[in-house]
Amino acid sequence: MEIIKPGINIDLVGKMKIAFVFSLSAIIISILSLILHGGPNLGIDFAGGTLVQIKFSQETSADRIRDSLKTIDLGNSVIQRFGYQDNNEFLIKTEKSSSAIKGLSNKIEEALNSSYNKGDFEIRRVEVVGPKVGRDLREKGMLAMLYAVIGILIYVTWRFELRYAVGAVIALLHDVLITVGIFSLLGKEFTLPIIAALLTIIGYSLNDTIVVYDRIRENIKGIRKQSLKNIVNSSINQVLSRTVLTSVTTLLVVLALFIFGGAVIHDFAFALLIGILIGTYSSIFIASPTVLVWESISPSKEKRKK
């Protein structure tokens, strides 16, 4: 079976401009969304606060829960359904952390006991993150991204050339920014697992990019008579089949995770899902063309025939 026929030669580099416009608008929309929402929607991992996950044995509603919790001062709180409708699971999130409310889950349990029967609900998860830890994690998360990017920049520069490294890094920043933008547009929260997902996307996007670069490098050695543009284009085409295939297999498993993995890692799987799609796109349309753009701005020392 073949999805991409051998000997295919689509003028992908020729579509570079369209791709740049598309990516640029996606990035602008992402940034605009972030600005309009006042930054990313930070979950309690980063903002600090309390999260309580409750499973009810019977159908209930967020309003009814809110009603029964009236007696407790929850501060600025959100009560929302968690996972699928028939799961009857709800999340209660507040900005307050332990210092403000001691033993919140106990208080919630007591309050719920007054309007639900005992045994009709179960507190399944409680997370309390103090503002200090939130700040720490925020810093650490940013630093982790930075270190990953620097590490990759060094490795790719060592294995290839700086211009490739720059292309790779631009591509993965592109992927991360757009994923973050989509999260922001959908109002989804940033939590620790999402940072893990973003780092995985970085790794994955790079994986794809490197395969293309490798082929470009190999072709440069082999065919000296071609222009760099043609070499890049045919290299992308030659590995296109692999790029698509690997995306398919990875998407298959992430989809399995997204559908069957349960509510706790739903957003994590979602981030991976978008990230892999964008990562595949960027390794074709962003990473390699960037090498070309860089080349046209500052040609490499290697003299090549036009």
Place this chain on the structure above:
Amino acid sequence: MSDKNIKLRGIITLVIVATALFFLIPSITQKIPSVWKDYTDKIHLGLDLQGGMHLVLEVETEKAVESAMERISNELKDTLMEKRVRFKHLDREGGAVTTLELPNKETSAQFAKILKNDFPNLDIKSSEITDGKEKVYLKIKDKQIESIEKFALEQSLETIRNRVDEFGVSEPEIIPQGKDRILIQLPGIKDPQRAINLIGKTALLEFKLLDESHSLEDALRGNVPTGDVVAYGYRVESETGRRTKTPYLLKRKTLLTGESLEDARVSISDRFGEAYVSLTFDSQGARDFDRITAANVKKRLAIVLDGVVHSAPVIQERISGGNAQITGSFTTDEAHDLAIVLRAGALPAPVRILEQRTVGPSLGQDSIDKGILSIMVGSILVLLFMVMYYNLSGIVADIALFLNIILILGALAAFKATLTLPGIAGIVLTIGMAVDANVLIFERIREELRLGKSPRAAIAGGFSKALLTIVDANVTTLIAALVLFQFGTGPIKGFAVTLSIGIICSMFTAIFVTRIIYDYFIWDRNIKRVSI
């Protein structure tokens, strides 16, 4: 490549897979000889999978420094009085700074000498002289502060370990983090709030005399006599459930602390069936208690726990047995836990909860079930896809993938890594990405075949050309995974671990193992056509 070589490589593969199985099987079944169990461990599940509580505490080490200063100030006061050096207003001025006033040059000189000889841990932070009077600001030397803080963390760790041990949690993990933090993992805890109360209680037990010569009302209005403090006691009325708050005027000086305890036990009073904690002092403590009670008959002695007055009974007579009781409206559980913390000793400084994550056992089991389902569905999809796309070669890749999963799980068990929910996601992701190496190789082989090469040459070419690409591509993912490992806590670390192990294992199975299979068919079976 010769036949012998294939055998050798086959044996290497078998040994590695057998090793993985050796470590993995104990996690799957219990029906194995106990000798086997002795050398292996089940795959360790993270708190998010088995349920339990994750706590990060901050030890307020500055409080330990403050109490050290309090102690040193008292010593200084005694020494100065003993050596008849005149001074005024010796006071601890918020935090860990003590100030005092010296009336003239002569006393200043005497003081400097005493400071140098008897208090090597104190430094003069600053001093100002007005009209011959010197006002001195004292602080503890930086080096000493450092060691006090370090000691406070160590002592807190020790105390919390003792408390958790007595509370009875299997496989608790209590480790220091940074300068002043403690990470606590308590698997399978049923009542998180109770555990928090137990761990977080400072449990500083103090015996202080009530000041009955001054007016409490006056003190409450703000005129607290020097050397006194106001403290409160709380009582819950059993009938109305109302909490009442009673103020007490206490002498600041602590006569005896929980350090002098030898034992603390829960007892139930005969008359009301109320739980109380009976205390037994050690020999020195018993002597002190004897002396204190003898000197203060008919006065009231307050039992203060963490600044809260639990009771303030009148000393009826000298108590020489070395026993005392803490009464109050306790539930049996509360009394039981109080006894534990008193036995384990007080924390040298209060602790603050920075982070708490509790997962109930049912949610953990849910996550395991869903994780396994995802792995199964994901694997089957990928396995089917590979066979559809690459025919028999797809089966070769599938064998590699299957071995890969065994290796990952075996490595998790062997390295005693913790499997978390994101860790399961990491395995799922690895399954998708692991076939990538084979895809790269297969696409290359197809290219070579299209160029008209023989199966032998095509396979050799495909493997050798894809090798470098595979390594490059995987190293970058590995970089991201390693950074993640450094940054991550708990669950996230689990993800980084499975991802890293998965990448490394996949390189072995996809490159090394599949090559053996191809070589076997090409050289031993001499096949003429590659099904790819």
